[in-house]
Amino acid sequence: MKKEEVNTNFYEAVNGEWIEKTVIPGDQPSVSAFLELHLGIEKTLMDLTAEWEKDQAKLNGNLKKYIKYYQMTNDFDKRNELGTKPFELILNKINQLNNLKDLDSVFEEFSLESIELPFGFMVMQDFMNSNNQILYFGATDLFLPDTSYYLDETKKSQLIGLFTMTTKQLLTLYGFSNEEVDKLIQEALAFDELLVPVTKSSVEKADYVKMYNPLSKKEVEALTKNFDLMGKAETLVKQVVDKLIVMNPDFVNAFDLIITEDNFSIMKSWMIVSNAIKFASDLSDDIRIAGGAFRRALSGTKEAQNKKKYAFNQAYNRFGQVVGLHYGETYFGPVAKADVKTMVLEMIGIYQERISGNTWLNEETKELAKKKLSTLAVHVGYPDELPPYYDFFDISSYEQGSDLIKERLAMNKIVNAHNYKKYNKEPNRNIWGMPASMVNAYYNPSNNQIVFPAAILQEPYYSLKQSASENFGGIGAVMAHEISHAFDNNGAKFDELSSLNNWWTKEDLEAFDKKAKDMITLFDGLETGFGPCNGELTVSENIADSGGIRCAFEASKKYDKHSSDEFFQNWARVWRNKASIEYSQLLLKVDVHGPAILRANMQLSNLPEFQEFYGITEKDKMYLPKDKMVSIW
Numbered sequence: 001m002k003k004e005e006v007n008t009n010f011y012e013a014v015n016g017e018w019i020e021k022t023v024i025p026g027d028q029p030s031v032s033a034f035l036e037l038h039l040g041i042e043k044t045l046m047d048l049t050a051e052w053e054k055d056q057a058k059l060n061g062n063l064k065k066y067i068k069y070y071q072m073t074n075d076f077d078k079r080n081e082l083g084t085k086p087f088e089l090i091l092n093k094i095n096q097l098n099n100l101k102d103l104d105s106v107f108e109e110f111s112l113e114s115i116e117l118p119f120g121f122m123v124m125q126d127f128m129n130s131n132n133q134i135l136y137f138g139a140t141d142l143f144l145p146d147t148s149y150y151l152d153e154t155k156k157s158q159l160i161g162l163f164t165m166t167t168k169q170l171l172t173l174y175g176f177s178n179e180e181v182d183k184l185i186q187e188a189l190a191f192d193e194l195l196v197p198v199t200k201s202s203v204e205k206a207d208y209v210k211m212y213n214p215l216s217k218k219e220v221e222a223l224t225k226n227f228d229l230m231g232k233a234e235t236l237v238k239q240v241v242d243k244l245i246v247m248n249p250d251f252v253n254a255f256d257l258i259i260t261e262d263n264f265s266i267m268k269s270w271m272i273v274s275n276a277i278k279f280a281s282d283l284s285d286d287i288r289i290a291g292g293a294f295r296r297a298l299s300g301t302k303e304a305q306n307k308k309k310y311a312f313n314q315a316y317n318r319f320g321q322v323v324g325l326h327y328g329e330t331y332f333g334p335v336a337k338a339d340v341k342t343m344v345l346e347m348i349g350i351y352q353e354r355i356s357g358n359t360w361l362n363e364e365t366k367e368l369a370k371k372k373l374s375t376l377a378v379h380v381g382y383p384d385e386l387p388p389y390y391d392f393f394d395i396s397s398y399e400q401g402s403d404l405i406k407e408r409l410a411m412n413k414i415v416n417a418h419n420y421k422k423y424n425k426e427p428n429r430n431i432w433g434m435p436a437s438m439v440n441a442y443y444n445p446s447n448n449q450i451v452f453p454a455a456i457l458q459e460p461y462y463s464l465k466q467s468a469s470e471n472f473g474g475i476g477a478v479m480a481h482e483i484s485h486a487f488d489n490n491g492a493k494f495d496e497l498s499s500l501n502n503w504w505t506k507e508d509l510e511a512f513d514k515k516a517k518d519m520i521t522l523f524d525g526l527e528t529g530f531g532p533c534n535g536e537l538t539v540s541e542n543i544a545d546s547g548g549i550r551c552a553f554e555a556s557k558k559y560d561k562h563s564s565d566e567f568f569q570n571w572a573r574v575w576r577n578k579a580s581i582e583y584s585q586l587l588l589k590v591d592v593h594g595p596a597i598l599r600a601n602m603q604l605s606n607l608p609e610f611q612e613f614y615g616i617t618e619k620d621k622m623y624l625p626k627d628k629m630v631s632i633w
């Protein structure tokens with residue numbers, strides 16, 4: 001690396017060559033270290049699927065179902081022959097509805113089948129008592145990805161224009177007449193418009209503790225006189241429901257003004273349009289391509305996936321944990337599992353030390369933070385258990401009279417019924433939220449649990465071929481990032497029992513809030529070439545990155561062969577990323593993760609050891625004065 005490049009743009013110095021030679025795949029909006037690993041796994045799993053299809057003798061029951069379903073998603077001759085016929089099942093159900101009473105009578109069925117409705121229920125862990133699961137209530141998403149697009153007239157007309165054009169093409173393929181298409185889109189947009197003022201922005205959604213708004217049965221009933229919401233809730237969970245957790249209070253407060261008989265016809269058009277988009281993926285080749293057109297245009301993705309990939313992903317997305325478990329068991333052995341687990345525990349140990357040495361917390365708060373760390377559950381590689389609903393899937397082939405929509409509704413019914421059954425029960429903490437074959441990792445505040453699926457445990461994140469410093473700059477920083485989520489602006493509100501409970505002294509909480517504000521300021525408005533970074537939207541991730549790099553660097557330094565150069569280079573390497581302009585702009589509006597270049601560079605600038613090691617001075621772009629640096633964990 002040239003010194004000049006290092007001091008100006010470290011991310012570019014490390015990744016310049018990669019950025020120059022790497023091409024964004026036509027069916028993707030971007031390419032990154034994450035995506036490269038993902039594509040490698042996709043290839044492995046597609047090859048495996050082809051093998052399994054030829055020889056099913058050794059497959060377990062759920063993998064056999066996966067293959068049977070894959071044979072349906074992959075049979076495009078049959079899909080094209082059936083055309084839009086399978087969708088009639090859903091369309092007829094919606095067309096029969098004429099008023100709110102009719103909606104009431106199909107609400108349970110639609111909810112179980114995941115037929116798009118303007119509002120719905122979900123069972124999740126109780127934020128206040130993580131040992132129980134309760135009912136949350138929320139409204140649908142808007143057609144555009146964020147409320148901010150509706151506030152900017154130019155942007156709004158451009159994107160609504162794009163939505164109208166792509167949806168027109170889709171509905172025409174469905175066989176609606178021009179007149180019907182115009183009416184459906186116009187009315188669907190009119191209903192969408194009613195939801196805009198009562199929908200949370202991406203920034204508001206990022207503060208997920210604010211999702212928790214308990215309302216008693218009486219309170220809900222008083223606000224929703226037009227529809228028997230509580231009755232529906234009780235039908236779904238088959239129990240008495242005495243309260244709901246309302247994720248979006250504005251919607252519930254306006255419920256009786258929006259969900260009215262007068263608005264019923266535009267709501268019905270909204271349902272037809274929304275479901276036509278949603279279920280396009282299960283129909284003929286031209287319809288599934290048209291169904292993704294708006295999303296591709298929004299993200300600057302040039303083309304749809306080819307049939308083979310699409311068919312694989314469609315089946316894989318349904319059976320993700322089943323296929324993922326096989327992947328984990330086959331490609332991530334017990335040796336690596338033990339090695340990675342040791343690394344995580346080492347990282348937690350360093351976190352304990354850092355909290356002991358923390359200079360801005362009182363002893364009382366420190367003790368509780370350490371208590372929370374000591375109860376942190378670590379899951380690595382692949383889960384011990386899968387969600388039980390796969391065992392109840394029963395795939396019927398085309399020959400048996402089925403089609404992809406019938407299959408999807410049947411599987412939705414099983415999964416959703418399973419979800420509603422969890423109401424008022426203790427959660428099973430062995431169940432993971434993502435497949436072992438997914439290149440990602442997460443922290444779940446309701447379980448005080450971190451999960452590292454097998455898929456992310458590869459180069460450049462982790463490899464036995466890489467030096468320890470490189471591994472610490474890669475997976476080590478990811479681990480410490482996930483641990484830091486336990487103490488970011490959201491996670492910090494949950495205690496060692498994973499419940500929403502303030503365990504901070506007043507003084508410490510004020511100090512933390514001040515530091516979180518400083519983190520917002522550090523990133524807010526930073527230019528990326530595609531628009532400014534939103535400091536508030538990305539604060540939780542930036543706090544986690546900042547804790548992640550500090551803790552991982554300290555872990556690396558404990559090794560004899562520690563190399564700061566290798567650590568910093570691999571930290572920057574894992575952030576390599578190339579994206580379309582449209583996608584970059586979209587993410588700036590909706591993604592709680594900041595742009596990759598800032599995650600790499602700003603976190604380095606914010607680290608005194610980095611500045612010292614490369615001799616950065618105030619003349620350099622990578623320079624950040626000490627009084628501007630923000631160190632939280």
Ligand SMILES: [Zn+2]
Nearest residue numbers: 481485541544
């Ligand atoms: Zn994160």
